[in-house]
Amino acid sequence: MTDKVTLAMGAGGRQTAQLIDEVFAARFNSPLLTADDAAVLEPPRGRMAMSTDGFIVSPSFFAGGNIGKLSICGTVNDLACMGARPLYLTCGFVIEEGYPLDQLRQIADAMAATAAAAGVSLVAGDTKVAGKGQVDGVFITTTGVGEIVEGAAPAGAKARPGDAIIVTGDVGRHGCTILLARDEFGIEADVTSDCAPLWDSVEAMLGVTKDIHVIRDATRGGVGTVLYEIASQSGVGVRLDAAAVPVDPAVGGVCRMLGLEPLYLACEGRLVVIAPKEEAPALVEALRACPNSQGAAIIGEITDDRPGWVVMRTEIGSETLLPQPTGELLPRIC
Amino acid sequence: MSDATTTARQILATYDGPRLRIMEVCGTHTHENFRLGIRKLLPPQVDLISGPGCPVCVTPVGFIDEAIWLAEHGVTITTFGDLVRVPGTSKNLAAARADGARVQVVYSPLDALEYAKEHADEQVCFLSVGFETTVPAACLAVSQAHAEGVGNFSLLVANKTMPNAYAALKGSADVFLYPGHVHAITGTQLCEDLVEQGVSGVLAGFTAKELLTAMAVALSKAKEGKPFFVNAYPRVVKSEGTPAAVALIEQVMEPCDTEWRGLGVIPQSGLRLRDEYAAYDARKKHDMPVIEGHANPACRCGNVLRGEITPEQCPLFGKVCTPLHPVGACMVSGEGACSAFYQYGGNLS
Amino acid sequence: MCVGLSAKVVRIADGMAMVDASGAKREISVQLLDDVEPGDYVMVHAGIAIAKITDEDDHEADEVMEALLA
Numbered sequence: 246m247t248d249k250v251t252l253a254m255g256a257g258g259r260q261t262a263q264l265i266d267e268v269f270a271a272r273f274n275s276p277l278l279t280a281d282d283a284a285v286l287e288p289p290r291g292r293m294a295m296s297t298d299g300f301i302v303s304p305s306f307f308a309g310g311n312i313g314k315l316s317i318c319g320t321v322n323d324l325a326c327m328g329a330r331p332l333y334l335t336c337g338f339v340i341e342e343g344y345p346l347d348q349l350r351q352i353a354d355a356m357a358a359t360a361a362a363a364g365v366s367l368v369a370g371d372t373k374v375a376g377k378g379q380v381d382g383v384f385i386t387t388t389g390v391g392e393i394v395e396g397a398a399p400a401g402a403k404a405r406p407g408d409a410i411i412v413t414g415d416v417g418r419h420g421c422t423i424l425l426a427r428d429e430f431g432i433e434a435d436v437t438s439d440c441a442p443l444w445d446s447v448e449a450m451l452g453v454t455k456d457i458h459v460i461r462d463a464t465r466g467g468v469g470t471v472l473y474e475i476a477s478q479s480g481v482g483v484r485l486d487a488a489a490v491p492v493d494p495a496v497g498g499v500c501r502m503l504g505l506e507p508l509y510l511a512c513e514g515r516l517v518v519i520a521p522k523e524e525a526p527a528l529v530e531a532l533r534a535c536p537n538s539q540g541a542a543i544i545g546e547i548t549d550d551r552p553g554w555v556v557m558r559t560e561i562g563s564e565t566l567l568p569q570p571t572g573e574l575l576p577r578i579c
Numbered sequence: 580m581s582d583a584t585t586t587a588r589q590i591l592a593t594y595d596g597p598r599l600r601i602m603e604v605c606g607t608h609t610h611e612n613f614r615l616g617i618r619k620l621l622p623p624q625v626d627l628i629s630g631p632g633c634p635v636c637v638t639p640v641g642f643i644d645e646a647i648w649l650a651e652h653g654v655t656i657t658t659f660g661d662l663v664r665v666p667g668t669s670k671n672l673a674a675a676r677a678d679g680a681r682v683q684v685v686y687s688p689l690d691a692l693e694y695a696k697e698h699a700d701e702q703v704c705f706l707s708v709g710f711e712t713t714v715p716a717a718c719l720a721v722s723q724a725h726a727e728g729v730g731n732f733s734l735l736v737a738n739k740t741m742p743n744a745y746a747a748l749k750g751s752a753d754v755f756l757y758p759g760h761v762h763a764i765t766g767t768q769l770c771e772d773l774v775e776q777g778v779s780g781v782l783a784g785f786t787a788k789e790l791l792t793a794m795a796v797a798l799s800k801a802k803e804g805k806p807f808f809v810n811a812y813p814r815v816v817k818s819e820g821t822p823a824a825v826a827l828i829e830q831v832m833e834p835c836d837t838e839w840r841g842l843g844v845i846p847q848s849g850l851r852l853r854d855e856y857a858a859y860d861a862r863k864k865h866d867m868p869v870i871e872g873h874a875n876p877a878c879r880c881g882n883v884l885r886g887e888i889t890p891e892q893c894p895l896f897g898k899v900c901t902p903l904h905p906v907g908a909c910m911v912s913g914e915g916a917c918s919a920f921y922q923y924g925g926n927l928s
Numbered sequence: 929m930c931v932g933l934s935a936k937v938v939r940i941a942d943g944m945a946m947v948d949a950s951g952a953k954r955e956i957s958v959q960l961l962d963d964v965e966p967g968d969y970v971m972v973h974a975g976i977a978i979a980k981i982t983d984e985d986d987h988e989a990d991e992v993m994e995a996l997l998a
Contacts, residue, residue: 430686434952498952502972503660503686504913504931561584561787563616568913568922571902573673575660576686577913578974579606579634579709579930583993607931659974687975689957709974712930715960716974760930763971763979784986785932792989796996809996814988815932815971815979823960824978 250344255374265372268349272357273367277333284368286333289392294329296320297388305382306348307426309418309437310513312385313352317359318442318513320389322462325447326516328397328455331365337386338370342377352383363442365389394448396455403458404479406549409525411518413446413532414439414540415491416468420510420574421499430576432502434495441514441537449531450518457528459519462512469508470570471517472555483555485545485567503576508567510574519547584788587795591620596802598624601794602751602886604741605758606633606914607785613923615787617794625798628751628886629909629916631744632758634708635661636884636908636915637839640872642708642737643667648870649704649735649861650680657691658706660684665911668872688720688734695724695732704861707734712760714738714850715824718831721852721859733861736851739837742769743848745778751886754797755780759789759812766820767810774808784812831856840874840908841881880907883916890917897921933972934981937964947972 254264270278277284298319305312316336324331336356340349360367418439425434443462450457459479463471468490476483492500492507500507514537520528525543532541550556555567603609609629612618618627631637644667650656656672663672663684676682681701685691688705695703707717717734724732741761757770757780770780779800783793793811800807810816828850837849852860861867874880878900879893890896890909900906902918909915913922935947935956943959947970957976958964970977982988 429684430954431690432686432952432954495951498948498950501949502933502952502954557616559614559616559787561588561615561617561620561791563619565613565616565619566923569902573663575663575684577661577931578659578686578713579661579912579914583990586993586997605930686954687956689975710930712932712978713974715978716957716976719957719959719976758930760932760971760973760978763932784989786986786989788986788989792992796992799996809992811989811992813992814981814986817979821960821978823962827960 248346250340250342250346250349250374252342252374252376255340255372261372265370268346268353269370272353274357275366275368277366277368279369284333286368289332289390291395292393294324294327294391294393295389296323297386298323299384299386301381301384302423303381304426305352307422307438309422310440311352311355312383313355314359315440315513316385316387317356317363318440319464320387321363321365321442321444324389324391325444326399326460326462327391327393328399328447328451328460329391329393330448331363331389331391331444333368334360334365334387334389335369336367338372339380339384340372340374341380341382342374344383349383359442363444394451397451397457399457399460401459401461401475401478404475404481404519404547405458406481406547407522408458408519408547409522409543410483410545410547411520411525411529411532411541412468412491412544413443413516413518413538414514415493415496416463416512416515417496417507417510418493419513420467421496425499430503432499434499436493436495436499439512439514443514443516443537446516446532446535446538449535450528453527453531454520454524456524457518457520461517463515463517464513465511466570467509467511468515468517469506469555469567473569475519476553476555480552482548482551483545484548485555485557487557487559489542489544491540491542504578505574505576509570522546583792587791588620590795590799591622594622594625594798596798599754599798599801600626600628600752600886601754601756601797602628602630602748603756604630604632606636606912608756608758608783608790609916609919610914611785611790613919615790617790621794629883629919630748630886631839631842631884632710633912633914634710634713634739635665635912636880637739637842638665638708638737638908639838639840640668640874641870643671644870644872645867646672646706646735647675648867649865650675650682652865653702654865655681655683655698655701655703656706657683657685657694657703661912662706662708664905665908666905688717692720692724692729692732695729699731702731704733704735707736707738710739710741710761711764714828714832715764718827721831721856722827724859725856733859733864734852735861738832738850739839740834740848740850743845744839745773747842747845748885749778753779754801756793756797757782759784759816762816762820764821764824767816767818770808774806777806779806780808782810782812782816784815841884875906878907880909883909890920893917930973934969935972937966937968937970939966940964945977
């Protein structure tokens with residue numbers, strides 16, 4: 246085998262089989278992984294959740310992970326947000342001609358390790374090779390199926406006035422990591438992505454109570470965007486305590502340098518959880534006992550005031566609206 | 580909470596003086612006052628007016644059109660992120676980028692120069708907007724390019740200076756909240772001179788404590804009834820400013836008349852490159868034709884900038900003009916008055 | 929009009945300084961200021977230091993208030 250991905254490896258012949266066997270199947274090491282046209286699986290016992298997500302990230306390797314880890318976490322976390330234990334995943338790759346095989350192996354390693362940590366089986370895959378310049382490195386799409394824990398039914402429209410808002414750790418680290426990895430602004434900081442699978446954190450919460458109203462993973466657009474989505478879906482107001490939102494000091498430093506707001510930077514391993522206030526302390530305690538949510542904190546509450554808006558209690562105890570997300574994050578000088 | 584903050588809030592809460600219009604000259608003050616919720620702490624007879632100190636907001640439409648002309652003629656545009664979504668006559672730089680133009684967001688004009696050095700086969704232009712605080716960085720980039728003989732770098736200049744803007748706006752407010760970082764460069768003499776003319780002001784910093792302190796100073800002094808000037812940001816602003824920065828601006832640029840979006844032409848309130856640096860003037864270097872921009876005639880950014888109306892009184896505000904689809908520049912910049920009103924809800928009181 | 933960043937100077941060479949703001953580091957120009965040394969604090973705007981400051985703290989506001997009330 247050469248050390249780079251070639252168009253022939255995507256042509257469906259022997260070289261394709263060799264690529265799949267040597268790079269993917271050898272690593273995914275799942276008895277369920279099919280060599281046929283589709284995986285044949287036992288159905289979940291209860292209700293089932295299903296989700297799909299595409300992953301493009303530049304650069305595909307960053308502090309704390311790579312696109313492979315991200316592609317597993319993203320779909321596992323989407324399932325977990327519905328109270329579903331992730332069971333099966335499929336993965337589709339679109340790889341740019343000339344992509345280093347060594348990096349592809351590292352991506353597959355990360356996928357295997359993350360899937361094992363999340364307790365999910367990779368059951369089917371697809372590999373395509375696109376001509377040089379037609380894609381940027383490697384794109385991955387994963388689709389997952391999960392089994393919903395009986396009694397759990399979190400949904401974006403279920404936030405109720407009086408509920409507490411919990412975030413499962415410090416915000417904005419993934420977005421900040423990618424910004425630094427692109428090295429467009431000459432800034433260095435010791436920041437690693439929060440990218441992590443979160444089923445065990447959700448399972449721990451469901452062990453405390455099934456009465457969790459909303460669980461969302463704060464990916465693109467960050468925690469701020471998720472809070473606006475929930476406020477709108479549930480027709481409620483959100484009151485956020487600025488001082489209670491956990492932010493890593495270096496992430497804060499990068500944001501101050503570029504005039505960005507950490508609440509709008511992407512996370513890949515953080516959930517926003519909305520649950521009855523009286524359950525919140527026990528939920529936070531359960532979350533803090535899990536490795537990927539040790540920094541869990543209560544950051545605010547749901548109100549019936551100003552439906553659709555996020556009101557922030559400021560550092561001086563006054564109030565202001567959290568600005569609504571406006572798309573592309575641009576550093577500002579003024 | 581510290582003593583200064585508590586005392587300042589008490590002063591704001593118990594103010595029983597006359598009606599007072601305080602102009603936030605600096606857009607970052609507008610932004611921070613909203614972000615911290617300071618407006619909500621002011622007594623009802625005190626109005627905060629957002630002034631002209633957002634460089635993006637006062638940059639005329641034609642400047643964006645000029646930048647797009649350059650981009651469409653193969654020049655790589657380097658710019659602060661603030662300008663990317665500002666509407667030109669027919670499109671903004673983000674749209675030009677989508678159409679294939681090279682638009683590179685930079686943190687500093689010095690980074691733009693670095694980019695030019697690393698891309699010797701490209702012509703690189705930096706969009707030089709901003710006031711006295713930002714001008715020295717641009718001048719430094721030009722003087723370094725000159726010293727090192729970098730031939731593929733230029734500036735499209737729309738820099739502005741404050742003195743004549745203060746003069747043009749002095750009837751619009753009772754107290755200027757002076758921009759701390761402009762005066763970190765230029766010093767405080769101008770503010771002292773304005774007191775002589777009966778114009779009051781407080782020089783303010785940007786933290787919660789500094790802004791509350793500046794407001795408390797403004798309200799206390801206003802009650803005394805005579806013109807005043809207080810430097811409430813002494814840790815950064817010295818009376819002499821930063822002389823080396825002033826000298827550098829003087830060396831590289833010279834005053835000229837310039838158009839402020841919404842305010843019209845204010846004599847000798849702009850800067851342009853001196854003849855010695857003409858090789859770095861993008862307009863000359865690339866033989867740019869005269870380009871006149873056309874703003875949406877219903878946009879009332881100008882009245883907003885003069886403090887004549889609040890953003891909510893503009894017919895476009897929040898309807899056709901929103902941060903996602905800005906019509907006027909005051910809606911584009913995070914520190915623009917319209918954007919701040921929209922994002923932070925001017926009605927949250 | 930001008931976002932400023934207070935940061936600590938870590939090292940200096942040839943008019944350029946590495947500054948640190950809560951762990952975020954970047955090279956900036958200190959050519960316009962005299963006598964800047966490692967350990968000093970500066971106010972940074974658009975990649976240049978525009979003023980030397982005592983430290984990151986804004987306690988001077990307390991003194992301004994004291995003077996006002998005196």
